[in-house]
Amino acid sequence: MAKFEPQFATALEQQDFNRLNSAAFKVQELRDYGYVVLRVDANTEGAAHALAKLDISVPEPLTMTGSLDSHLVKWIGPSEYGITLPLAQKDAFIKAAKEALQGVFAAVVDNSGGYSFLHISGTQRYEVLSKLALYDLRGQLPLGKVVSTIAAKSGVIVYRVEEESLRLMVRWSFAQHFWNALVKASEEYR
Amino acid sequence: MKRLAPQAHERIDRSKTYQFTWQGESYYAYAGDTLASALLANGIDVVGRSFKYGRKRGILAAGVEEPNALVTLESGGYEVPNARATEIELYDQLNAKAASGIPSLRFDLRAALKPFHKFMVAGFYYKTFKWPQKLWPHYEHYLRQLAGFSEVPQQADAEHYDHQYQFVDVAVVGGGAAGLSAALTAAQSGASVLVIDERAELGGELSSEFASSAEAQQWFSSTKQALEQMPNVRILKRSTAFALHDFNLLLVIERRQDHVSLKQRNEKQSRQRQHRVRAKQVILATGSHERPLLFANNDLPGVLMASAMRRYLNEFAVLCGDKPVLAGNNDSIYALAEDLVKRAGVKPVVLDMRVGYDASRLIAAGIDVRQGYTILKASGSNRVEQVSIAKVYYDGKLWSASAATETLDCDVVATSGGFNPLVHLDCHTGSKPLFSNALQAFLPACDKPARISAGSVNGHSDWQACVQDGAYAAHQILGRLEKSVAPTTVKPELKLLNVAPFFCPTHQRNKIFIDMQNDVKASDIELAIRENYRSIEHIKRYTAMGFGTDQGKIGNVLGIALAAQLLNRSIPEVGTTTFRPMYTPVTMGALAGEEVGLLFDPQRFTPIHASHVARGAEFEVVGQWMRPWYFPKAIEHLYDAQSAEDLHTAVQRECLAVRNSVGVMDASTLGKIDIQGPDVREFLARVYTNAWAKLAPGKCRYGVMCDENGMIIDDGVTACLSDTHFVMTTTTGGAARIYNHLETWLQTEWPALKVYLTSVTDHWSTTAIVGPKARRVIEKLCSDIDFNAKAFPFMDWREGTVAGVPARVMRISFSGELSYEINVPANYGRYIWEQVMEAGKEFDITPYGTETMHVLRAEKGYIIVGQDTDGSLSPYDANMGWAVSLTKPYPFLGQRALTRSDTVRTDRKQLVGLLPHDAQKVLPEGTQLVNAIEDKAMIGHVTSSYLSPILGRSIAMAVVKAGLSRMGNTIYAKTVGGETIPVTIADSVFYDTAKEKLDGEV
Amino acid sequence: MFLIRCPYCGEAREEQEFSYAGEAFIQRPPLTCSDEEWGDYLFKRKNIKGVTTEQWLHSAGCRRIFVMERNNVTYEILSIYTFESKRGAA
């Protein structure tokens, strides 16, 4: 058997990120995050114990708990949480979660490959995004909030963990379309 | 010269002279001019020809309501049709021509048809061109040429457009006295405020007051400055709110670059932007438009609105004529007279229909004021030269007029027949405006939540009252927002302009125009009523009143008043026609925004896409996905010429490669749903027609999904990972729909089922290695799975490491060949594909697309949901009874319907194979089928049809009435081209019926 | 365009985030019912002019289905509630 060296390529790997790299508007694709979907009703039998073991406190609607260093738990819907975590810790986390939730009505699903993870900053970020997003990101997305909405006809999850930036997840297959829309919408600020 | 010496507060900047071209000739005007003021300043009277009669027309108004001065701007990719000269800000080198006037403004074909005009009354087109119907395209072509509008631009728009979503507490429509006052009050409470104004500069009609009122000017400057400095206020100038939808969705078009010369436009910026504003509260400070008095030949160039003449005078220092006659039925006419004296030293003749207004000041100044008079008729050739006037009496119900008493020489006539509040936006959500007798006007009802009106739209006429009304409105809505600001205000008293009731001097031979843009005359309304039209909506449609691009902004209310008079009803009884969006014409570009071309519909890409592009694939769109259609090989010719294979040649080659050696396909687009929970088997048993209780971990099963009507809606393979964990695949196009379908049943009908669904479509990339040599390829890449056919049989799946990447490998087949589908996380998808290509090199591995996939599956009789089914095919109709289990404890979705009398009919259309007698004849898909050559009754149609390379003949799948019981029968396909092709009904499995190929090379 | 307050997300969102999911509270008859009753269940809808009770799915948001009572003449939304709250009340 030949020796293999697997190559990892994100959705926007081939795009020229220098195009969206100004003080006015800057986009980066983050390679080093994993994404795990956790489905569990916190009130279901055994859930509280398992969640405590995993150091997960369940967020209220449209909010987040934890941090990106270990695991950022995002409310996606009732009994549905999206967990963003360092890619290197993903497999261990999934293993631990499955063990902790053994026998509990819950689901742990690796969806790391399902998205492109974007970091959006720049003084004009809201002006650009308001051309695409149906949601009032400027006015209604304070620190610690997460929303699932539509931007550029694509489903997106947008959340804020820093004052000066937004993070956005877009499905892998829509990422290039979304990129094209960002390029067009930010043209006047380049 | 029409341009006066510099005036205080004029809008023009005399230090900047702009050159512009009108009808091919060069002129000059100043920065700050509109095209209309520039034309007037250059003494140009005739700016267009009318729609139906080709009459000469001049500028009537000074703003958005202008019906006559429609122009075409620029050419090529910058051509703008039907722009209103009154709204166009002049820029250097602007090139404009009249929208109408074939072949020229001086000579007009329609005017030459004058002897026939008496036949061209209302309903003329309906009556004349109705018959014979087949000639209508001919008439239409001719009529469209005659119509007084711009030609459609022939080149694609060179500019681009965008959208922006806005979210505010308060949107204020209108930047006049009321709007600015409302905005300031609202903003002082801390609320976020968006001010929308259509002009280049804020102020609205207040700007006309600056010349005569320093107080107005001061209030404006300080208010504007305050607003501009507040961080919670955004001001959109050159922006028209064109629609107000439910829940205060306010649509606004902002003209970002229309005022910039072509050379200086910024290509990176949109020409126009559509703002989609969600406002918690809307303040409608939309103002009002003046309406004219009616008299014969009221459309002559030189006849215009009094307020327009005043704006041209006060804001642009343009005097529209030296010998003006002013005529009106309300107090406002006197303000213009005063301004004319003061600013231009011109003494007009003032005709007031009413008696009693105290005009002593004007009379003392030497102005000829005649009360109780109006104009009966205007005359002149290129523009107005004379008016005949008459004495009028009002008996408390109706006006009557004497015969003409006198003829006055004049070179301009300005009239005011009252004011039309701009109720449009308020009416877009279904509100009906209310008629006020005191104001002789329709007022906005404002009976929908979260909106209020302020200023002259409420009938206020003096600017101080508008300011007060704006502040009052803002206080009202701040209360609703639970915000406040001191001091509070009271609702201002209405100061009436004493508008006299409507009057139209009919019974004359000359034309009196109600709707100038559409050439609708008073006599047309009379005719409509004589012909027994009663509803104003019908009268509108019969006469085409208000059908133009101006939507009858000036004329409609006059038409309604005339109809009321003729029908002997009150104006409110007649009512208005329906106000619908758009308030003004909106460019198609602004409606589309950036969602054009590549961004029109999202294109979805698989992780392997770049590899397909590199291999020269042709693509097809399958439910937004860009899928490789086929992979044409380059063909070398003599003398180094090169071309690529066509579809047929490529597919032939790809099919044979798969059947004889090995092929590879990107199957990443299939929908994938992760299903977990203790009730997952029960859930699958309910949503699929077959059984799921006993499927062991490590196994896969094909399932057919039906709706409650028992008809196939999807199919796919589901793998069992454990007793509580399955992964379902759906069709590419059905992924989102099926996911929603499953969630809906779980959440509404079966909330007790313990199952969680998660879409993982994008997480997995799938590479399918297909063909007799598939095993030999995958064995080179994976050592931790035993690929022996007995150890890893058909419809099993295994977990392993492929080329160093953790993968799920499924042994399923959509071609009848040995096939391994390698599933890896998306970010390794392209790597795995390339590894497979490399490993397969020695077997000449052939990438193939959707077309070859379709041929291969059709050779095996596998259905494609949505192609071979159309929502009316049950599993039995599809000859898939083997996939139906009727013995499950909880019947599956659709089970009940399978025993409905209609579903059990034996003559239902059933899915069968067809073999054309001519084996080289490929039936067009969709072709209808009949029993006998001469038959016309259709018994079914072709759903799939291909030339099968491995069989060397044509094959087809079709639905045929009772087809499953008619094997071997000959029926006929009738093509659109008129051919009748004999075909034999056959089993739909055409190839390898014994399934000998499934295990590949042994 | 509606502005719909999702009862799960707890805030108003644009209509484009939602999909209409049919009339609410249609009773699924027992499978022993007559063909005619099954046909009515499949195909007959109240099609009311006025106040209708509908299922809406927050498809681009939390993916939950809820009930919306609205007047299809005036476009007024009268109430929005979850199936859980209805089941709880019954």
Ligand SMILES: [Zn+2]
């Ligand atoms: Zn929601």
